[in-house]
Amino acid sequence: MTEELAAIEREDRGSKGRYVIRGAGGADAEMTYSNVSETLFIIDHTEVPDAFRGQGAGLRLVTRAVEDARAAGKKIIPLCPFAAAQFRRHPEWADVLNS
Structure with missing residues (x-):
């Protein structure tokens, strides 16, 4: 059985x-x-260690950024290849994608 992933923390500096x-x-x-x-x-970079592989950690991180952007009325430029791929897979995120 896979352990449930911990909550996502946001650190803004x-x-x-x-x-x-x-x-x-x-x-x-x-x-x-x-x-x-x-x-x-x-979104610059996404890194998921092997210990998290197959648990959806990367997708959860991008999803949280999308949710936060929506709530704050912000747009996102996904320069990170992983994040860009997730935006292509999730057309429902178009409202926060900077075009």
Whole structure:
């Protein structure tokens, strides 16, 4: 049986930030972002350690960013290849995609 993933934490440090799922032994799944303006941010990078593989951790991180962007009236530029692929798979996220 697979353990349930921990809650996603958001760490915002002004111009940069990250979403993180804490793992055992310091193996964290994370997605980093850069704030471009008050209404736009870039998803830079997603990293999911092997301990999280197959559990949907990466998708959960991107989904959380989409939810937060919607709630704040922001748009996202998904420069990270993983995030960009998720946006292609989820056309319902078009409202937060910076086009």
